[in-house]
Every structure is written in structure tokens, then in C-alpha cells.
Amino acid sequence: MFRTALRNVLAHKARLLMTVLAVMLGVAFVSGTLVFTDTIGNALRNQSAKSYDNVAVAVTTYADQRNEKTPGITAATLKKIQGVDGVDTATGRVSGFAGVADPDGKLIGNGWSNTGGNYSPGKNGKDSAYTFVDGTGPVAADRIALDKETAKRGEYHVGDRVRVATNGPVKEYTLSGVFTTEDGAVNAGGSLVLFDTEVAQKLYLRPGVFRDVNVSAAPGVSAEKLLTGVKPLLPKDAEAKTGQALADDQAKQIENGLSGLNGMLLAFAGIALFVGVFLIANTFTMLVAQRTKELALMRAVGASRRQVKRSVLLEAAVVGVIASVVGFALGLGLATGLRSAMGLFGGKIPAGPLIISPTAVIAAFAVGVLITVLAAWLPARRAAKIPPVAAMSSVHATATVKSLVLRNSIGAVLTLLGGAAIVAGAAKSGSTGRTVIAVGAFLTLIGVIVLIPLLSRPVIALVRPLLKRLFGVSGKLAAQNAVRNPRRTGATASALAIGLTLVTGISVLGVTLGQAVDRMTTDNIKADYMVTMASGGPLDESALTALQKADGVSAISPQQATSLRVKEDYHAASGVAPGDVQRLFALPTVSGSIDALDKGEIAVDEKTAKSNGWKTGDTLRVTFDDDKKGELKVGAVFKGNEMLSPVLMPKNVADAHGSRADIREIWLKMDGGASDANEQALVKALGDNPGMSIMDRQDIRDMFGGSVNLAMNIMYGLLAMALIIAVLGVVNTLAMSVFERQQEIGMLRAIGLDRRRVKRMIRLEAVVISLFGAVVGVVLGMFLGWAIGQTLASDIPEYALVIPWDRIAVFLVLAGVVGVLAALWPARSAAKLNMLTAIKTE
Numbered sequence: 001m002f003r004t005a006l007r008n009v010l011a012h013k014a015r016l017l018m019t020v021l022a023v024m025l026g027v028a029f030v031s032g033t034l035v036f037t038d039t040i041g042n043a044l045r046n047q048s049a050k051s052y053d054n055v056a057v058a059v060t061t062y063a064d065q066r067n068e069k070t071p072g073i074t075a076a077t078l079k080k081i082q083g084v085d086g087v088d089t090a091t092g093r094v095s096g097f098a099g100v101a102d103p104d105g106k107l108i109g110n111g112w113s114n115t116g117g118n119y120s121p122g123k124n125g126k127d128s129a130y131t132f133v134d135g136t137g138p139v140a141a142d143r144i145a146l147d148k149e150t151a152k153r154g155e156y157h158v159g160d161r162v163r164v165a166t167n168g169p170v171k172e173y174t175l176s177g178v179f180t181t182e183d184g185a186v187n188a189g190g191s192l193v194l195f196d197t198e199v200a201q202k203l204y205l206r207p208g209v210f211r212d213v214n215v216s217a218a219p220g221v222s223a224e225k226l227l228t229g230v231k232p233l234l235p236k237d238a239e240a241k242t243g244q245a246l247a248d249d250q251a252k253q254i255e256n257g258l259s260g261l262n263g264m265l266l267a268f269a270g271i272a273l274f275v276g277v278f279l280i281a282n283t284f285t286m287l288v289a290q291r292t293k294e295l296a297l298m299r300a301v302g303a304s305r306r307q308v309k310r311s312v313l314l315e316a317a318v319v320g321v322i323a324s325v326v327g328f329a330l331g332l333g334l335a336t337g338l339r340s341a342m343g344l345f346g347g348k349i350p351a352g353p354l355i356i357s358p359t360a361v362i363a364a365f366a367v368g369v370l371i372t373v374l375a376a377w378l379p380a381r382r383a384a385k386i387p388p389v390a391a392m393s394s395v396h397a398t399a400t401v402k403s404l405v406l407r408n409s410i411g412a413v414l415t416l417l418g419g420a421a422i423v424a425g426a427a428k429s430g431s432t433g434r435t436v437i438a439v440g441a442f443l444t445l446i447g448v449i450v451l452i453p454l455l456s457r458p459v460i461a462l463v464r465p466l467l468k469r470l471f472g473v474s475g476k477l478a479a480q481n482a483v484r485n486p487r488r489t490g491a492t493a494s495a496l497a498i499g500l501t502l503v504t505g506i507s508v509l510g511v512t513l514g515q516a517v518d519r520m521t522t523d524n525i526k527a528d529y530m531v532t533m534a535s536g537g538p539l540d541e542s543a544l545t546a547l548q549k550a551d552g553v554s555a556i557s558p559q560q561a562t563s564l565r566v567k568e569d570y571h572a573a574s575g576v577a578p579g580d581v582q583r584l585f586a587l588p589t590v591s592g593s594i595d596a597l598d599k600g601e602i603a604v605d606e607k608t609a610k611s612n613g614w615k616t617g618d619t620l621r622v623t624f625d626d627d628k629k630g631e632l633k634v635g636a637v638f639k640g641n642e643m644l645s646p647v648l649m650p651k652n653v654a655d656a657h658g659s660r661a662d663i664r665e666i667w668l669k670m671d672g673g674a675s676d677a678n679e680q681a682l683v684k685a686l687g688d689n690p691g692m693s694i695m696d697r698q699d700i701r702d703m704f705g706g707s708v709n710l711a712m713n714i715m716y717g718l719l720a721m722a723l724i725i726a727v728l729g730v731v732n733t734l735a736m737s738v739f740e741r742q743q744e745i746g747m748l749r750a751i752g753l754d755r756r757r758v759k760r761m762i763r764l765e766a767v768v769i770s771l772f773g774a775v776v777g778v779v780l781g782m783f784l785g786w787a788i789g790q791t792l793a794s795d796i797p798e799y800a801l802v803i804p805w806d807r808i809a810v811f812l813v814l815a816g817v818v819g820v821l822a823a824l825w826p827a828r829s830a831a832k833l834n835m836l837t838a839i840k841t842e
Helices: 002-011 013-051 075-082 148-154 197-204 223-233 243-290 292-300 305-345 358-385 388-392 401-427 430-471 473-482 486-524 541-548 594-599 606-612 651-655 676-685 697-740 742-750 755-795 805-822 824-832 835-840
Strands: 057-060 087-093 095-097 114-119 131-135 143-147 161-165 171-180 191-196 212-217 239-242 529-533 553-566 569-576 589-592 602-605 619-623 629-638 647-650 663-670 692-696
Touching: 013 243, 013 305, 013 358, 013 697, 057 223, 057 243, 075 087, 075 212, 075 223, 087 114, 087 223, 095 197, 114 197, 143 148, 143 161, 148 171, 148 191, 191 197, 212 223, 223 239, 239 243, 243 358, 243 486, 243 697, 292 305, 305 358, 401 430, 401 755, 430 473, 430 486, 430 755, 473 755, 486 697, 486 755, 486 805, 529 676, 541 553, 541 663, 541 676, 553 647, 553 651, 569 651, 589 594, 594 602, 594 629, 594 647, 602 606, 606 629, 647 651, 663 676, 676 692, 692 697, 697 755, 697 805, 742 755, 755 805, 755 824, 805 824
Parallel strands: 114 191, 143 171, 569 647, 602 629
Antiparallel strands: 057 212, 057 239, 087 212, 095 114, 131 171, 143 191, 161 171, 529 663, 529 692, 553 569, 553 619, 553 663, 589 629, 602 647, 619 629
């Protein structure tokens, strides 16, 4: 039986090639994902460990320049740490945002990972954290050093003048040296600027104060002993850990961070494999149909049902092994490609070997072989049931009425249960509702897959008159052939339906969210420009002062983050410019007037006012950020604006209770609206600062909607693999159909159906099956898109369901094109059949 199985594998190379492709793609995705995440995880862990190579104890604090209550590590405390028995060196560190301008004045790096720190030489005149490849470290106020990659991108050499932006005005420094580092920010595509320690302390904290301290041990001294000696010297807000403990913590964070990416990629691999099941089952059904007489003869000469079944499953196992080997090799290439592609998104993965873990190898082969064998189980079972008498004819068992009734009943129950769960999930909000919807979606998909053979007859019957009218006898025959074997048609259509369900659902959700975000910006914003720090951090007060003096500014207001405590509840608040804020944002009032801000009163959004029982004219006893108490009068209640905090107060009130303004954004309206000239006026006013981002209204819309579009495009790309497998399924089904109808096609040729119309018949059959699957998928996808959207509606005030009919039309057209392309080979084979040979075929 083993020799028979191997012979059959080699005898049907073309048929089995499509099965190998389907399994191979799924295995490649699984193995590639596991190898990719293992590789980058190992590289990041090694990098993290290297950064703590010379650190026995690390002291961290939450010191903040804007908060005097966080003292950090003073120079006196650092000196005490340096005096602890067993300490070799103790180095104080401060850090913050620092952006370097390239020769064109643009920011080098991605903003969020552009950092600055202090150069702290030890007794030997060197800082062990950095290895200089050119020049020396900065030991004067007007000197800086740059990491090697940033210097290369900026074309800077030692002695050049470099413009550097921090939270204040941009300044020029002389480049004293270029270094290499294991700093994670640099490897993430950012930059690192080193300043003299005193300069860095003034920029990022306070003179004489450090945020962190790295302690190295003298030879023979353990990290635990140092930790015991250092801890009693630290202020209350400081935390000390061994370097090994911190490296372990970062390794866990890296692993947790990669688990989400790993799960998403494996989910798409699972979808592709699930779709592949239908292709594999169809392939083995076709092979069993071709070998009906052979299998029956084997039964007649003594082979048991178990042996026949085992023979078919053994074929599947051989195919699975071959597909797994090829798929695993492709997976290694995919992992390498993904690693390289990370650079396109601004990420830089540290150097390191490709990690091929036993888990990845076992998972790849287990998935490939098990999926193939499981998919072939039903065809193998049918093969085993072929009675020996079938050796004398081509007749084999057809599905009984009882089995069809049972199948359709199970499908109906699953579909109803799944639909009810989806509706119930849509009625809930948040992750709970989405979890219920996920369960319902799975049940519904399974139910529809079971019911698809039953659905195929009435649905395809609707288009039969149209096909006959447009294409004559070819159209009529195509419609009849499409439902001749409902189970096979259903299996093929199911593969397309699964892919189109997901693609349509993602499209409905993505377009709906995109338009909600678009309305949120266009309906809520009147301003022409928004200015922010590229790092996402706060703007310096000097930026507001500079922009107030810019040419053409007609209205300007910061959004200065602060908060109020009323009784025991904290409420986010924004310090804004009275008189200008209503010209920059849409603030329709429910009661009172926004002009009340001019009188030192506050404005509260409708939702917050309602939940707290506040109304216009109420006086609230509040506690400010500096813990001082006071009273504020509610001067207006306004409809919520997603761009602002729920409580608005005059900027001067916020300034009176904060040591330093926390300005997150500055909004501006310009004479003549957004234009190149007005943007240049703002750039000039800010001193051509590369660390600041100036966005017009379209840029703001793109910023909020860009992540939605990016996520949709990634998902489309990942789902493309499932659709490719579905196309192979259509090819398989048509090839099987042509094989079974050789005699019939020969008769049609004999009575006058020419080759052109035979090809048209096969192509139309493919289009009908493809469109049937696409329609089922589109309907399910819209239903799921609506349900998931309902769980998000409460968090998105501008949410309203949008059906992207244009995209759905494209999907249906592409499904038709898929049918035409998939029919090329089967149609050509059918047209080339010799009519006399075909007529004699049994």
C-alpha cells in the first residue's frame, strides 16, 4: 500500500502541485512568522543585555523638569554612591528629546526616538557607554557628539556646525566626535546627541541633578552587595535594581511586545491554511474520482477498507511532508524579507543570526502534515466505502437524503447561533462585544460553509436566464454545470467566501472609521495649522511667544495640559486663549457663552457636565495641579470637541498653578488660510526648528486617518495569500469538472459545439462559481463590519456606518476576473479534447 501511495503521488503531479502550493504558502507563513519573531527577539535581547554589560546596579527616578516634587539624584547623592565600598564607577545620566537637522533643515530620524543625553567621562577621560570612531566626547558647552548613523545621514564630520533642536529654541553646536552605541533609540531609527553634562542638565532637568545613575562594580564585588549598599542612599522616588534584573525585565517586555505581532501573523497564516483545507479536500476528492475503478479493484483482490483509507491518507502525508519542506525553506526567506522590510517603517533591527528554533521546525511540519491529512480524511473515507462492484462501472455512492438533511440541519443551527451571537456582541461595547462577535463569526462561517451546497442551486438559478440570454447555449450549460456537484461547488465557493468575508469586513470597518476620523477633524477644527513637537513631547513657552509675533496670524491658542480635582474626581483640562479658542475650534454651546473664559470662568463639555450634575452658573471648589485650592465658575456648557479636553480654562489660570507650561499643541488661524507663504512665515518664526512639526488641516486628517489606512493595507496584503489559495481551488474544481465530463464534452463537440464555445462554457462556469462565493463573502463581510463597528460607536462620537459600494464593486469584478484566469488551463484542456476519444471514455 505504501508503494501504491508513492506511485499515485508521482502519477498525478499536476493535480498535487496545487495542493503542495496551498500547504506550502501556509507553512511558509507559520514558519516565517516564528523564525522572524525569534530572530528579532533574540537580537533585541542581546542588544538590551549589551547595554547593561558594565552596569552592576542601575538607579532610576521619575525626575521631571516640569515637576519640582521629583528631585532626582543630586550631585551630593551621586558622590555618596561613588563612595560605597566596592563601587568602581557611578555615572549620572540625564536624557530628553534632541533632533538633528540635515543639510536641508529637515529632521533626521522619526521624532519619537530622537534623543539627547550627557557625556560623562570617567577617570580615564572616556565614557564607557560609547565607543568613538572619530574625534572625542563633548567637554564644553558649545560641543556635541553624534552617533555614527546620524552623522552619516546628515553628512557631518568632526568640526562641522550642527543645528540641534530640543524643547527650546534651535541652537548650533560644533561636532566634536562620532561614536557607536547599543542605544535602543538609535537602533529604532532615531538619533542620539551627546552634550556636556552641565548643558544636558540645564536642557532636560535642573543644574546639578541627574535622572538615573549607572553603577559598575570593582573586581570581585557582587551586584547584590552593591545594591544593598546603594539603596539606603536613594531618595523616595528612586528605584535600584541590578543590571541583570533590568536586562531580564527588558527581555520580558520585548517578548510581550512581539507576542501581539506574532499572534496577528499566525492568525493570517491560520486563515490561509483554513482556506487551503477546501483546496486539499477537493484535490483528493478528484484523485479518488479518477481512481474509482482502481480502488474498487484493490478491494476486489483483498484490500480492506482500512488499507484503502490508509493508502489515501499516506498520499496526503507524503504531499504534506513535501509541502512542509518547501514551505519551511520559503519561510526562512520570508523571515529574512520581513526583517529587511522593517527598515521601510523606520525601524532598524540589531545585527544577529537567523534564529531557527525547534519550535519553529516542529510547528511548520506539524501544521503542514496534519492539515493535509485532516483535509484528505473525508475523501479517504469515501474511497474506503467504494464497493468492489464499482470495478465494473463508474457508479459510486451518492449522498443519501438522510445525510443531506442532517448536513443542512447542522448548517442552519450553526448559522442561526452564530448570527445571534454576532447581534448580541454588537449590542455590547468594547472588547467584550468583539469577543462575542468573534465566536459568532466563527460559528456563522462554519454554518454557511455547511449550507453553501444547498444555497448554490437557488442562487445560481437566479442568474441562469441572464447567462442564457447573453451567451446562448454556453451560458445555459455553464449554469447547469456549476450546480451539477453542489458539494464541490460549495467547497470552492467557500474558499473565496472566507477571503471576501474578511476583506469586505475590513473595508467596511476601515472606511467607516476613516470617514469618522475625517468628520472629527473637519467638523471640529476651524484652525489652519497645528504646531507640535516631532517627539510628541511638550512645546516650550518660547514657541508660543514666537508664533504670536509671526506675520499673518489672526488667532492663536495653545492647548496646555492640566487637570482639576473636584471632590475626589480628577478632570482633564486645557489651558486655552480666551477670545481665540472659539475661532479655532467648533464649540457650539448648550448653555452660557464661551466668552465667559475672558472673565476667568471655565467651560465644560456636555457629557462631563451631565455626569457630574454641573450647570452654567455653578461655582466649583477645585484643587489645582499644585495642590492649591480655589473656586471656578462654570461659564458655559458646550458640545464635546474631540480635539480638546472636557474642561477649558483660561491659560493664565493654568499658568498660575503650574511650575512650567505643558503645551501639547499650538493652534493657529492665518490671514488667507493655509498657504505655502503662511507656512513659511511660521517656519521662520520658529527659527527653522527641525524638531517642530507644522501641519495644515489636510496633514491633520492624514495623521489621524493614516494609521487606519496603513492597517487596512497590511491586512489586504496578508489576506492576499488566502485569496491566491482560493484561486487555486477554482482551478482544481474546473479541472475535476472537465475530467468528469470528458464524454459529455465529446458529445457536445460532436453535435456542433465548437472549441470557442466550449472554452466560453468553462470560463462562465468559473465566473459563476467565483461570483457566488464572492457574493456570500461580501454579505457576511458587511454584516461583520457593521457588528464590530457597533462595539466602537460609543468611543467614536462621529461614528456612522459607511458601506464602501465602490470597493465592493471592485471585489466582485476581481472575483469575476479570478474566475476567468482560473479557467484558462481547464478551458484549454476541454477545448483540446479529441471528440472521438472523449466519447469512448467510460
